[in-house]
Every structure is written in C-alpha cells, then in structure tokens.
Amino acid sequence: MIRMAAPVCIFAAVLASAMAVAAEEQTAPRVLLFTKSAGFEHSVIKETRRQPVSHAEGILRSLTDEMGAVLESTKDGRRINKETLSSVDVVIFYTSGNLTEKGNDGHPPVTPEGMNALFDWIRGGGGFIGLHAATDTFKSEGGATTAFTEMIGGEFVTHGEQFKASVRKVSPDHAAVRALPDVWAVQDEWYMFARLNKEHMHVLALLETGGGGNPQKMYQVPDYPIIWCRSYGDGRALYNGLGHREDVWEHPVFRQMLHDHILWAQGRGDAHTEPNYAEVVPE
Numbered sequence: 001m002i003r004m005a006a007p008v009c010i011f012a013a014v015l016a017s018a019m020a021v022a023a024e025e026q027t028a029p030r031v032l033l034f035t036k037s038a039g040f041e042h043s044v045i046k047e048t049r050r051q052p053v054s055h056a057e058g059i060l061r062s063l064t065d066e067m068g069a070v071l072e073s074t075k076d077g078r079r080i081n082k083e084t085l086s087s088v089d090v091v092i093f094y095t096s097g098n099l100t101e102k103g104n105d106g107h108p109p110v111t112p113e114g115m116n117a118l119f120d121w122i123r124g125g126g127g128f129i130g131l132h133a134a135t136d137t138f139k140s141e142g143g144a145t146t147a148f149t150e151m152i153g154g155e156f157v158t159h160g161e162q163f164k165a166s167v168r169k170v171s172p173d174h175a176a177v178r179a180l181p182d183v184w185a186v187q188d189e190w191y192m193f194a195r196l197n198k199e200h201m202h203v204l205a206l207l208e209t210g211g212g213g214n215p216q217k218m219y220q221v222p223d224y225p226i227i228w229c230r231s232y233g234d235g236r237a238l239y240n241g242l243g244h245r246e247d248v249w250e251h252p253v254f255r256q257m258l259h260d261h262i263l264w265a266q267g268r269g270d271a272h273t274e275p276n277y278a279e280v281v282p283e
C-alpha cells in the first residue's frame with residue numbers, strides 16, 4: 001500500500017499544480033491607463049468634447065474587453081496612489097512632463113507620495129508599461145537621472161520628421177513581443193534616447209533607422225533599443241517607444257503587442273529579463 005501511495009501522491013501534486021496554473025490563466029488583468037500630459041500632449045490621448053474617449057483609450061478598451069480584462073483610464077494624477085494600485089495588475093503610462101505639476105493639460109498632478117507608491121507597487125510585483133511619450137516624463141534636471149527614468153530605462157532626447165523605419169526583434173522567444181514579426185517596417189515618430197539603463201535592460205527590439213534611404217542626418221546612427229523590459233524588484237517594467245500616430249495604434253501588430261505586453265506585465269510566464277544590451281546592440 002505504501003508503494004501505491006507515492007505515485008498517487010505525485011499525481012495529486014501534479015493535478016494541483018495544473019489547476020493552480022489554470023486558475024492563474026483565468027485571472028483577467030486589471031489595467032490602469034494613465035495619460036496625464038504635464039508636458040506635450042499627444043493627439044492619440046487627447047480627450048475633447050467631441051471625442052471624450054481618446055483614440056488610444058478606445059483601442060485599448062476594445063482590446064481589454066476582448067481579453068475579459070478590466071480597464072480604467074484616467075488623466076487624474078490623484079488616482080496614482082497606494083489604494084488604487086493595490087486593486088490593479090498593470091499600469092500603463094502615456095504621459096509627459098513633470099507629473100507632480102499641473103502643467104499643460106491642467107489635470108490634477110500626482111503627489112510625490114503617489115509616485116513613491118508606484119515604485120513600491122512595482123517592486124512588490126506590479127507590472128508597468130510605458131508607451132512612447134512615457135520616456136518624456138520626469139526627465140532629469142541638473143544632471144541627475146530621476147528615479148522614474150531609472151525605472152523606465154531611458155530618457156527621450158529628440159525626434160526628427162516621421163519616417164518608415166524597421167523594428168527588429170532581438171529577443172525571439174520573448175512572450176512580451178510574441179506578435180512582433182522578426183522585422184516590422186512602420187511609419188512613426190522615432191524617439192532618440194539618453195540615459196539608457198543598459199545595466200538592467202533586456203532589449204526586445206532595435207530600431208533600424210539607417211536603411212530605407214532615410215535622409216535625416218540625426219538618424220544616421222547605429223541601431224538602438226526601441227522596445228525593452230526589465231525586472232524591478234519583484235515586478236516587471238516594459239517600455240515601447242512606438243505609438244505616436246493614430247494609425248500605429250490601429251495596426252494589428254501594435255494592438256497585439258499591447259495584448260502581449262499586458263499579459264507579460266501581469267506576471268504570466270517567465271520574466272525573461274536578463275540584461276542583454278552588450279550582446280544585441282551594435283557599437
């Protein structure tokens with residue numbers, strides 16, 4: 001009888017763990033989209049009387065509905081607090097400027113305590129996604145890299161005229177970019193960065209700006225990271241530099257990427273965040 005008990009016991013354990021995985025997979029993510037613009041306000045996140053739901057929110061809402069996920073979208077900085085964060089799995093920033101100031105769009109700022117709560121929440125296992133303008137947020141003043149830039153992994157410096165560039169996947173099996181083809185040629189506004197957090201960065205995709213006959217001198221540089229991720233304490237953070245243009249948001253590849261980003265940020269599967277900058281980014 002004792003001989004029989006062992007396999008039964010193993011079977012039960014395997015079944016229990018399979019059930020735990022199934023239960024985890026059934027938990028739909030709760031997502032908070034935050035789009036306050038203390039600095040420049042992008043048209044994709046603009047809310048007007050004629051269009052009270054921004055372009056980005058509309059697309060994200062159709063996606064999260066499809067996923068069975070819950071989405072709250074806000075420009076109110078007071079929503080970034082410990083209590084709100086404790087009730088969500090993933091926070092998406094499409095923001096600009098110093099968010100502790102009222103700034104350009106006039107919506108209430110985030111308190112310094114709120115920002116600290118965000119960092120603590122990510123460290124405690126939360127999932128952060130920054131899109132496009134997110135690196136134009138809490139930029140350095142007086143030479144010191146801000147805590148936000150350290151977390152998100154880079155700081156916006158400049159961009160030129162929009163053009164079609166190639167986004168090349170460099171982490172082929174990564175769950176956060178499953179939908180991204182090996183190479184995706186797309187028209188967008190291409191940010192250039194400083195203060196890349198090379199030490200902690202797992203680069204997911206590079207921007208190839210040199211090909212395609214792009215004449216702008218500023219982009220005659222080696223390929224550089226445009227989508228990346230990292231571990232942050234027990235949590236996960238990802239930045240995707242795309243998403244200036246309305247038609248990028250509408251593109252099935254971008255939409256599916258958001259889907260993949262959200263599930264990864266929620267904590268599904270391996271984090272897969274080992275730093276790889278030196279291996280994948282050309283000198």
Ligand SMILES: [Zn+2]
Nearest residue numbers: 042132189244
């Ligand atoms: Zn832009």
